[in-house]
Amino acid sequence: MSSREQELPFVPAELNRDVIGAEAVGVRGRISDPTPLPRYRDAAGEDVDFPPVDNGLDYLVSVVDGLERDEYGERPGPRKLKYAVLHLQAAAEVLLKARLEIEHWTLVTENITNKKVSREKFEKGEFTSITPEEAVRRIREIVGEEISKEEAAGLDKLTKRRNALQHYRLTTTYEEIESLTAEVLVFLMRFLHESLLPRLTPAEHDRIKDDLTYVTGGTIRIQRYVTERMEQIRPALKGKDECIVQCPRCAQDAVLVTGNGGHRAAEAAKCLFCRTTWTADALATDYVLYHLAGFFQDDVPPCPTCHRNRPVVRYVVRGTEMNAPRDSDRSPYDSVTFCFACARPAAEAPAAPAHPA
Known part of the structure; x- marks a missing residue:
């Protein structure tokens, strides 16, 4: 690891989120320092405590470790793929049932009308649980949340592969497992962000944040997941x-800058790939830190529209430049001075005096 990578800080705590460290290379950036480590669970003598969402994320930590290529670019072998399948199916089942439990704990039990079903036995794990297929049905028809036919088919196929491994044998190709696991991972990350995380308490969020950041970073290093x-x-x-613009967190060209009401807006930009959101000022800070390393930003003029200079950044490369045809007057090496609050280029010419940043 270079001295630059060792010294690179995370985004300041006041931005209230964890990010993946990245080192600026030109104006495009790259991931250099992967992620914070997952929450340490193996201290000697600690009690076993895995609530449902924690449990599912812990399985996903194992999955991304198993699917990632090694430092030489070699793809994972059969044993790693085996446990990736087993743990991914376990993660899917636990997280689906976690959503049902949030709605009502009885939705996780097979026979709700059985007189032997009680909350006390449920808390002890002494009950017959529903199948993954039934969990999908109840989420769709009782909870009323969407799981597409394609997503349900992927979950069903994964369950069948898990059953073959768990109870007898599985013979298949690397490519089939790579494709299936990426498909289900994409679904689970969506399900986590849309169906589970918004319903957790602040204490629950705090407990899982390291595992979630680690898993998010791990998916970025799985090429088939990135493609899907x-x-x-x-x-x-x-x-x-x-x-x-390119995301300072995952390095994908997927941050959509909308402004959404100016510099005070809570979600002026969002990465559609990794789902990170920023205020305009926070994204400007991230972009300079991770893509430009503070390169010539001291005397940036204020935006002529919002009259502020804090959300304005020089040398921003947008999709317009990245995807420019070879015969056009723009290229991936071009850039603009961009205001993240107004979601448009800011003129370099002097404008009205800047408001205090």
Whole structure:
């Protein structure tokens, strides 16, 4: 690891989120320091305590470790793939049932009308649980949340592969496992962010944040996952090149800058790949820190529209430049001075005096 990578700080704590360390290389950036380590669970003598969401994320920690290529670029072997399948199916089942428990604990039990079912036995784990297929049905039809036919089919296929491994044998190709695990990982990350995380308490969020950050970083290093996820978000990015920049967190060209009400807006920009959100000022700070390393930003003029200079950054490369045809007057080496609060280029010419940043 270079001295630059060792010294690179995380985004300041006041931004209230964890990020993946990245080192600036030109204007494009790259991931250099992977992620914070997952929550340490193996201290000698500690009690076993895995609540449902913690449990599911802990399985996913194992999954991303198993699917990642090694330092030489070699893909994982059969044993790692075996446990990736087993643990990914376990993660899916636990997280689906965690959502049902949030709705009502009886939805996790097989026969709700059975007189032997009680909350006390449920808390002890002394009950017959529903199948993964039934969990999907109840989430759709009772909770009322969407799981597409394609997502349900992927979960069902994964369950069948897990059953073959658990009870007898499994013979298949690396490519089939790579494709299936990436498909289910994409679903689970969506499910986590849309169905589970918004319903957790602050204490629960704090307990899982390191594991969640680690898993998010791990998925970025699984190329098939990146391909699947980028294909999924492509329609939302289409036609918006002028407001798309590279993410300081995951290094994908997937941050959609909307401004959404100016510099005070809580979600002025969002990475559609890793789902990180920023205020305009926070994204400007991140972009300079991770893509430009503070390069020539001391005397940036204020934006002529919002009259502030804090959300303005020089040398921003947008989708317009990244995806420019070879015969056009723009190229991936071009850049603009961009205001993240107004979601548009800011003129370099002097404008009205800046408000205090």
